[in-house]
Structures are given as C-alpha cells and as structure tokens.
Amino acid sequence: MGLVDKGRMPAPLTKLFNMSRSYSLWVYQWGLACCAIEMGAAFGSPRYDVMRLGVIPLPASPRQADFVCISGTVTDKMAPAVRRLWEQMPEPKYAISMGSCANCGGPYWDSYSVTKGVDQIIPIDVYIPGCPPRPEALLEGIVLLQQRIKNEDMAAKWRGEEFTSLQTTRERERVANQPAAVEPVAAREPIVVGGGPIE
Amino acid sequence: MTVLSDRQQLSYIASQAADARLNVELETEGMTLNIGPQHPATHGTLRIICRLDGEQVVWAEPSAGYMHRGYEKLTEVRTFPQVTTLVNRIDWLGSFANEVPFILAAEKLMEIEAPPRAQVIRTILFELSRIANVSLFLGDLGVQMGAITPVFLAFRDREYVLNLIESATGGRFHPNFDRIGGLKDDLPAGWIDETRQVMVKLREFCDIIEDLLFGNEIFQSRMRGIGIIPADVAKDYGLSGANLRASGVDFDLRRDQQLPMAWDKADWKVWTHPDGDSFARCWVRLQETRESCKIVEQLLDQVPAGPIMTKVPRIIKVPEGEAWVSTENPLGEMGYYVVSKGDLGPFRVKIRSASFNNISIVPWALKGVYVPDIITILASLYFILGDIDR
Numbered sequence: 001m002g003l004v005d006k007g008r009m010p011a012p013l014t015k016l017f018n019m020s021r022s023y024s025l026w027v028y029q030w031g032l033a034c035c036a037i038e039m040g041a042a043f044g045s046p047r048y049d050v051m052r053l054g055v056i057p058l059p060a061s062p063r064q065a066d067f068v069c070i071s072g073t074v075t076d077k078m079a080p081a082v083r084r085l086w087e088q089m090p091e092p093k094y095a096i097s098m099g100s101c102a103n104c105g106g107p108y109w110d111s112y113s114v115t116k117g118v119d120q121i122i123p124i125d126v127y128i129p130g131c132p133p134r135p136e137a138l139l140e141g142i143v144l145l146q147q148r149i150k151n152e153d154m155a156a157k158w159r160g161e162e163f164t165s166l167q168t169t170r171e172r173e174r175v176a177n178q179p180a181a182v183e184p185v186a187a188r189e190p191i192v193v194g195g196g197p198i199e
Numbered sequence: 200m201t202v203l204s205d206r207q208q209l210s211y212i213a214s215q216a217a218d219a220r221l222n223v224e225l226e227t228e229g230m231t232l233n234i235g236p237q238h239p240a241t242h243g244t245l246r247i248i249c250r251l252d253g254e255q256v257v258w259a260e261p262s263a264g265y266m267h268r269g270y271e272k273l274t275e276v277r278t279f280p281q282v283t284t285l286v287n288r289i290d291w292l293g294s295f296a297n298e299v300p301f302i303l304a305a306e307k308l309m310e311i312e313a314p315p316r317a318q319v320i321r322t323i324l325f326e327l328s329r330i331a332n333v334s335l336f337l338g339d340l341g342v343q344m345g346a347i348t349p350v351f352l353a354f355r356d357r358e359y360v361l362n363l364i365e366s367a368t369g370g371r372f373h374p375n376f377d378r379i380g381g382l383k384d385d386l387p388a389g390w391i392d393e394t395r396q397v398m399v400k401l402r403e404f405c406d407i408i409e410d411l412l413f414g415n416e417i418f419q420s421r422m423r424g425i426g427i428i429p430a431d432v433a434k435d436y437g438l439s440g441a442n443l444r445a446s447g448v449d450f451d452l453r454r455d456q457q458l459p460m461a462w463d464k465a466d467w468k469v470w471t472h473p474d475g476d477s478f479a480r481c482w483v484r485l486q487e488t489r490e491s492c493k494i495v496e497q498l499l500d501q502v503p504a505g506p507i508m509t510k511v512p513r514i515i516k517v518p519e520g521e522a523w524v525s526t527e528n529p530l531g532e533m534g535y536y537v538v539s540k541g542d543l544g545p546f547r548v549k550i551r552s553a554s555f556n557n558i559s560i561v562p563w564a565l566k567g568v569y570v571p572d573i574i575t576i577l578a579s580l581y582f583i584l585g586d587i588d589r
C-alpha cells in the first residue's frame with residue numbers, strides 16, 4: 001500500500017478500514033476489583049451478550065488484543081503491571097477505563113495505596129463512571145469507542161501521532177491553509193459516557 | 200517372603216541401576232512459575248510464585264497486596280454511617296453480608312437493636328447475597344477446568360438474584376442498605392412473591408450444576424482426592440466457612456452464636472463433608488446454596504409487620520468502647536473489631552476477613568501437587584481478592 005506508506009489515505013479507504021476495525025475488536029479484560037464482575041456480566045453473560053456488537057472477549061494474551069478494559073481499582077503495586085500490559089499490546093490500541101476507581105480513585109480517593117486514576121499510567125479513550133457501572137454502561141462505552149475508531153484519521157496514527165479524528169485533521173488543514181492565526185484544536189478529547197454529544 | 204534366585208536379584212539390581220541412570224539424565228534443574236498477578240484462575244489479582252521440579256510443586260508462596268486499598272486506615276477518617284459504603288466493597292460478590300457485622304458491632308456499642316422486621320429482612324438479604332456469591336463460584340468452577348457452559352448458566356441465574364437485591368436496595372451489588380438501627384427502606388410491593396419464584400429458579404440452577412458439573416467424570420477425577428486438608432491442619436491455619444466444614448468440622452457461626460438476626464427462626468442444616476478434598480469444598484458450597492434458598496423461603500413467610508428503624512439520633516455518635524462481632528459470610532467468618540472513642544467515626548477498625556486466612560494455607564496445600572492441580576485447589580479454596588488484601 002504505497003498510499004499508506006506516504007501517510008496519505010483517501011477518505012473512503014480510511015472509512016472502510018475504520019469500519020472493519022471497529023467491528024472486530026478483541027478486548028483484553030483486565031479485571032481488577034468489583035467492576036470486573038460487572039465486566040464479566042457484560043462480556044460473559046447471556047443477558048448482555050457483547051458479541052453482537054462485534055467485540056470478542058477472551059484473547060489469549062494482550063498481544064492479540066485491540067483494546068483493554070481496565071475495570072477496578074489500580075493500586076500502586078499493580079500500576080507497573082498495567083503499564084507493562086499496555087506496552088505489550090500492538091498498535092493501534094485503545095483503552096477503556098471502567099468504574100470510578102480506575103477513573104479517579106473512586107471511594108478510595110484519600111487512600112495511601114490506590115493510584116488515583118489509571119490515566120496517570122496509560123492514555124484512556126473512554127471513561128465510564130459509576131461504582132460499579134452497570135453492564136449496559138459498559139456496552140455504551142464500547143459503542144462510543146467504536147464511533148471514535150470509525151472517526152479516526154489512520155494516516156495520523158501511522159505518522160505516530162496521538163488519536164486524531166478526521167474532523168480534527170480537516171480543521172487543521174483548513175487552519176493551515178488560512179493565513180490568519182486561529183487557536184489550535186485540541187487533539188485528544190476523551191469521551192465520558194453520558195457526557196453530551198460526541199464528535 | 201519369596202526367595203529370589205541370584206539371577207533374579209542381579210536382574211533387579213541391573214534394572215534399578217538403569218532407572219537411576221535414566222533419572223540422572225532426566226533430572227531437571229527446577230524452574231520458577233509465576234502465576235498472576237492477573238490470571239483468570241486467581242479471581243483477580245493474586246500472584247502465586249511456585250518453584251517447580253518437573254511437574255511437581257516443591258514450594259509455593261502467595262504474594263498478596265495487589266488489591267490493598269487501605270480499608271482499615273480509611274475507616275478512621277469516615278463517620279460511622281459512611282463506613283458501610285467502604286466495607287461493601289471488601290467481598291464484592293456478597294456485599295450486603297459485609298455490612299451486617301459492622302452495623303451489628305456499632306449497634307452493640309450503642310446498645311440498640313434493630314426492630315424484628317428489619318432483622319428478618321436483613322437475614323433474607325444476607326442469604327440472597329450468599330446465593331449471588333456462591334452461584335458465581337459454582338459457575339466459575341467449570342471455567343477453571345475448561346468447561347465454559349456453567350458460567351453462562353451462573354450469570355443467567357445470578358441476574359435474577361441481583362434484580363431482587365436491586366429492587367429492594369437500589370444497587371446491583373453494592374447496596375449500602377444497612378443502617379445503624381435498622382434498614383434504609385422497606386421492601387417494595389410484590390417483592391416477597393417475586394423472591395419465592397426466584398428461589399425456585401435457583402434450586403433448579405443447583406440441580407443443573409450438580410448434574411452438569413458434579414456428576415461429570417472429568418470434574419470428579421480432577422477434584423476428588425486432590426488438595427486434601429485434614430481437620431486439624433484446617434483449624435491450625437484458621438480456615439473458616441465451607442473450607443473448614445469440608446474438612447469435617449461442624450462449625451457455623453449462624454447457628455453457633457446468638458446475634459440479633461433471624462437464622463434461628465428457620466429450620467436448616469449445616470453441611471459437612473468428611474473428605475477435605477477439593478470436591479468436598481465445592482460440594483459443601485453447593486449444598487449451602489440450597490440451604491440458603493431454604494432459609495429465604497422460610498423467612499419470607501415470617502416477615503413481621505412493624506417499623507424498620509429504631510429511634511436513633513440524627514447525628515450518630517457511638518459511645519466509647521470496643522466491640523467484636525463476626526458473622527458467617529459467604530466466604531467464611533468475617534468480623535469487625537470496632538474501637539470507638541465517642542466520636543463521629545471509629546477510632547480503629549480491625550477487619551478479619553475470611554479469604555486472608557483461607558489462602559494462608561496455600562503454601563501448605565500446594566506442596567507436592569502437580570501443576571494442573573494448582574488451579575483446582577485454588578478454585579476450590581475460593582477467595583476474593585478484595586477479601587484478602589482489603
């Protein structure tokens with residue numbers, strides 16, 4: 001794919017790639033605490049059945065996973081393992097942080113042994129609030145992640161940039177072509193479930 | 200004694216020597232196997248370091264602390280009603296059961312008692328959380344042995360129980376429903392009939408699991424005679440709950456101590472098993488689930504009318520003193536030692552959780568077993584990481 005090597009991809013091709021990627025996600029379940037049970041209910045139970053969304057749970061190792069669902073309390077002792085897991089995953093990779101503990105420390109906001117927010121260690125794409133979030137909330141988070149993937153500018157990813165949406169790229173091009181200085185657009189905006197419309 | 204000819208003796212010696220040579224050639228250096236910290240078989244983030252000789256474990260050591268969230272320190276900066284929010288999350292599968300001993304300890308210090316209606320509802324919810332807890336254990340048991348089907352059944356039927364807990368308390372599994380002096384709310388309308396129907400479903404689930412899993416030949420051959428814990432060893436290590444009863448010790452705090460709860464109003468049985476192996480531990484849990492259904496069904500007929508809250512001051516100050524209350528939680532004995540200095544919050548809370556003691560036997564139980572048996576022994580000991588590390 002010469003186009004890809006040059007870092008330029010026609011928009012229809014990007015769309016096609018993104019759609020295929022977003023409906024064949026292997027998820028690595030990094031269940032740490034109580035939220036892991038709700039994650040298990042979402043991924044493993046017949047009532048919620050995550051596979052209809054095109055998400056396949058239980059890869060054999062993080063090296064085969066497309067995104068990781070960090071659910072539960074990350075403690076300071078666990079943090080290096082989480083970082084190592086993230087580094088083992090191949091690009092393109094995404095992360096969902098499930099539960100207040102993983103988002104910000106949750107009920108342990110003043111504990112001496114809890115890492116307040118897994119986003120101190122790895123970049124997070126979708127935050128799911130709740131203690132624990134219902135399985136439906138996790139499913140919505142996954143749908144939002146899929147929408148985010150569908151909107152991603154693959155060329156920017158190949159250039160090694162952070163997550164850039166197609167809209168951001170278009171905006172940047174417009175700004176670059178304009179002579180007047182306009183405020184740069186923030187590249188990476190995380191999505192919060194229930195936090196208003198997404199791009 | 201048979202007399203061997205010289206020729207036989209010589210051939211015996213020769214064969215032994217050949218064996219010995221072979222063994223020297225095949226002797227392994229030994230290796231260290233690290234299981235965890237994240238491994239499906241460890242119910243979370245337990246890490247176990249095993250020293251192997253070939254397929255046999257010579258030495259095993261659990262490394263806890265990956266889920267240490269500092270409960271005991273946090274309780275010192277929370278008020279009494281706030282502590283239940285925290286202790287919910289110790290054993291996250293049977294959350295309501297965690298609140299009860301703490302609330303009872305606080306009530307003991309304040310010298311009040313919940314009204315009879317609250318006591319019965321408390322006991323029902325306690326047993327429901329036991330069912331929710333153990334049914335997932337029974338389903339998970341299959342997964343650890345490579346059978347995926349039971350876990351789907353468990354998740355399906357557990358949802359019914361969670362729905363009940365949710366409709367009564369508002370939370371799927373962190374209800375935070377118990378209050379000092381009673382309960383937060385009364386039961387919703389129609390809850391009792393619904394619970395009766397769910398209990399029938401849960402009994403069916405137990406029957407299915409018994410057929411599917413406990414009657415399975417592979418399951419039996421992987422569980423029977425594996426990881427035998429004799430009664431005296433079990434007592435020495437401070438095991439409790441089904442792990443202790445599976446070693447033949449008839450000990451159940453629900454029956455053996457007087458608490459302001461309603462277990463004595465129902466007719467039920469404490470199951471024990473003489474074998475002490477992995478199979479016995481799982482079997483006792485299965486029977487306990489049935490007993491819990493029985494308790495719930497009987498108590499549903501006896502919910503008395505009346506208030507659900509006694510008179511407590513708006514701002515709860517617990518008088519100075521110390522109290523220890525423990526109950527028979529889904530995982531075993533769970534107790535709180537509460538020290539109060541007459542403030543809004545406790546001065547110190549010591550939490551005795553069952554799993555911490557239950558896994559202390561792992562180095563003993565894993566010595567000399569084969570690698571596949573590590574998983575079955577750990578699965579049958581049944582621990583929850585929040586309960587170990589707190």
Ligand code: SF4
Pocket residue numbers: 033034035036071072073098099100101102106107130131132133288
């Ligand atoms: S957010 Fe709540 S439910 Fe989830 S791991 Fe933390 S304490 Fe447990």
